[in-house]
Amino acid sequence: MTTYQKIVLASRPKGAVSADNFRLETAPVPTITDGQVLIRNHYLSLDPYMRGRMEDTKSYAAPQAIGEVMIGGTVGEVIDSKNTKFSVGDKVVGGSGWAEMCVSDGQMLRKVDTAHIPLSAYLGSVGMPGMTAWYGLTQIMQPKAGETIVVSAASGAVGSVVGQLARIRGCRAVGIAGGPEKCAYVVDELGFDACVDYKSPTFLADLAAATPDGIDAIFENVGGVVFDAALARMNPFGRIAMCGLIAGYNGEPMVMNNVRMILTMRLTIRGFIVAEHLEFWPEGLKELGTLVATGKLKFRESVAEGLAAAPEAFMGLLKGKNFGKQLVKLV
């Protein structure tokens, strides 16, 4: 190989993301210098937060620059190294972005063990999505055994971990997902106590039936009417971890109607970005890695084949077409 492919941000979305927001480019394979490693990426992670970066608005992170490689987490293999900490053949987790190859100085690169944990899981349950779930649950929702927790996008990379970790802590875990197939998976495969289909005409009644003792904590990935419905069922002193608002990513109005519940139920709502809490990662990844290696934490992956498939897979993710963690397989 003398060249590799990458995908850059061609333009910012106006409303929904479209294919012409991206451009596939070919570049020569770089030559590394002292201290650097060359990585062949095996999997690219697609995550909802990328949608926010495509916008040029005030947010927690700088916007993705036009013409630069789309940001993103990756796992791959070191294929050349002039860095004493990494050898050819090492499996690594990094943030190369939407590209088949990348050069790293080793700073943000982490060697991982694939003997008991599949490489792709380091982009999911044992990576940023898993840590997002772990942090939100343990640090914000702080659930006690016997409490009821609700998580939206429950079949996704983050939501699936939230519910399983809550079950391990003795909680009643109730998922919200789109469609009977995802709901069946959440209950039958992931072991949630219940899962409610937000697309069903009986959604409100179903949510009430699934949370007979009210809701003590919410992990919110979606926002909008689904969130409002859960908010209305909160118990006193409930906690809400605000992780994502995918329902409004394309600029749809995103209102909260049950604001009064914050006061009358003395709720705590906290937005968070897991990358700002790196001090918790060792503890969290240890629990997540052990659970995955021993088969106690289940996950599912939607895998698109080849870098060129990334834009369509990403657009599907934003519409909830994925089922579990959305990846792009590059090798």
Added chain:
Amino acid sequence: MTTYQKIVLASRPKGAVSADNFRLETAPVPTITDGQVLIRNHYLSLDPYMRGRMEDTKSYAAPQAIGEVMIGGTVGEVIDSKNTKFSVGDKVVGGSGWAEMCVSDGQMLRKVDTAHIPLSAYLGSVGMPGMTAWYGLTQIMQPKAGETIVVSAASGAVGSVVGQLARIRGCRAVGIAGGPEKCAYVVDELGFDACVDYKSPTFLADLAAATPDGIDAIFENVGGVVFDAALARMNPFGRIAMCGLIAGYNGEPMVMNNVRMILTMRLTIRGFIVAEHLEFWPEGLKELGTLVATGKLKFRESVAEGLAAAPEAFMGLLKGKNFGKQLVKLV
């Protein structure tokens, strides 16, 4: 005196509170038994939270019962005592409700010193409203010197204390109030750095001008569009103490539009009821009492004369017609 007057809840409001929701009744002065004291109330406190109790909806407190004396804080004087802890002539703070007299077993009654602090202040800056401000500021907003805090209903019993305490802690204190007269008072008398008139057509621009470095913490008494405007200017890791939502007390839609800010700015929003945090009262009341006694904490009172004036004064309070702490003078 062989009889006294009291006001009971006659009916629940449909929309705005009206005079026929209340009924003035006359009762014989009670005879006290062992352990009891008889109190002649001097001042009755009117507070926005009473509006919530008039509703029969799920909230943090049981609704006010129909036909019973309207709840409320009072200060007065012991005029008969069969309780060894209280003597005739003692000045006391209690929760007698809307009545000229009441009998107490002494449990929820507190003797106060009026040598340096006027009796009425125990219903305001050195009472529940002051403690509401103190708790929200110190425990939820946790302001650091140099930060900008915003408080709505800034000329009111709670808001006026929030801003003054924040100034003492080295913050830039920005109030929001209704009309130029209240705004002038908030700046000129209370010493806030700025106050923005929410009734002005230039409100949004004025708020931006008053908070050039954004907003680090909000004390929210009002809700609705005023709150949304402040929310839009929050800095990362901002804190919001949700104390009241007076804009929606009559059932008006109460939506939050800038929900996304919770996530992008990693905000923490917490609703609270100061009566649930009694462990902080000694510390808070000590600071508030010292500040009032030394003239460093200023306040203003709107005083209605006579129990029969209470309903109209209360309706005025809900419309923001009061200026400072709303009281009813009974003696």
